[in-house]
Amino acid sequence: MTDAFPIEAVFRALSDPTRRAVYERLARGDEITVVDLTEGSGVTQGAVSQHLKTLKLAGLVTERPEGRKVYYRVQPDGLAPLFDWMDHYAVFWRDRLGDLRALLKDLDPPKDPVQ
Amino acid sequence: MTDTALMPETRNIVVDETVPHAPDVIWRALTDGDLIGRWLMAPRGFAPVVGTEFTYQTTPGGAWDGVIHCKVLEVVAERRLAYAWKGGHPDNVTGYGAPLDTIVAFTLTPGDGGTRVQLVHSGFVLPRNAGAHENMGKGWRQIVPRLGEIAGEA
Numbered sequence: 090m091t092d093a094f095p096i097e098a099v100f101r102a103l104s105d106p107t108r109r110a111v112y113e114r115l116a117r118g119d120e121i122t123v124v125d126l127t128e129g130s131g132v133t134q135g136a137v138s139q140h141l142k143t144l145k146l147a148g149l150v151t152e153r154p155e156g157r158k159v160y161y162r163v164q165p166d167g168l169a170p171l172f173d174w175m176d177h178y179a180v181f182w183r184d185r186l187g188d189l190r191a192l193l194k195d196l197d198p199p200k201d202p203v204q
Numbered sequence: 205m206t207d208t209a210l211m212p213e214t215r216n217i218v219v220d221e222t223v224p225h226a227p228d229v230i231w232r233a234l235t236d237g238d239l240i241g242r243w244l245m246a247p248r249g250f251a252p253v254v255g256t257e258f259t260y261q262t263t264p265g266g267a268w269d270g271v272i273h274c275k276v277l278e279v280v281a282e283r284r285l286a287y288a289w290k291g292g293h294p295d296n297v298t299g300y301g302a303p304l305d306t307i308v309a310f311t312l313t314p315g316d317g318g319t320r321v322q323l324v325h326s327g328f329v330l331p332r333n334a335g336a337h338e339n340m341g342k343g344w345r346q347i348v349p350r351l352g353e354i355a356g357e358a
Contacts, residue, residue: 178217178325178328179217182217182219182323182325183219185243185244186219186221186243186321186323188242188243188244189233189243189244189321190223191243192233192239192242192243193223193225193229193230193233196225196229196232196233196239197225197226197229199224
């Protein structure tokens with residue numbers, strides 16, 4: 090699964106509440122194993138692994154194998170695409186310029202409308 | 205998170221797109237008070253003359269009354285318009301309503317089949333960590349309904 094726009098992968102990864110909870114747990118701590126993440130989470134270890142895989146593909150999480158264990162932690166700049174997008178004024182200007190395009194269409198309608 | 209995420213930084217917002225209209229039509233939309241009100245916000249006291257001070261009224265936030273104080277900095281007919289955009293209140297430390305001392309600049313470049321419109325809103329000082337994380341809650345409500353649009357843009 091590849092995304093032309095990293096933000097889409099970030100959205101997809103964080104749109105699931107359980108996966109978001111896994112990410113938030115990782116964001117609070119340093120490194121943690123799947124076993125520790127599963128403990129008290131209310132979901133199976135397999136499900137947690139699957140969520141970690143999705144988070145990893147979205148660039149939100151990195152892993153570090155050590156012996157038989159794999160430690161997971163948050164990828165430092167993983168949320169950057171989201172921050173950029175969600176910045177108040179970035180959203181504001183995208184909306185406003187959408188309205189500007191609509192106004193320009195009113196002021197200057199296409200001369201040869203497609204039938 | 206990491207230390208780098210906590211470092212303040214200055215950032216610009218850039219929107220760059222080509223619209224199928226001539227520069228004079230776009231210029232009207234950018235500089236006629238009534239027309240500005242139809243796509244941005246209704247300005248008070250705007251004139252496309254360098255030095256003109258005007259305001260926009262937006263949603264108040266915390267100690268901020270929601271008034272954006274602007275001053276025309278640059279006018280090149282049908283090519284470029286820039287104005288200062290200041291708002292916020294020092295009592296608001298981060299997030300919406302925090303002090304803002306920025307510049308909004310529109311640059312129009314005629315080309316084949318339309319005009320390139322570049323908007324640069326510059327001078328944001330963002331304590332990224334605090335700001336971004338605080339905004340997570342309301343940010344999601346804004347963003348999630350836009351998923352379809354993003355997909356459409358792709």
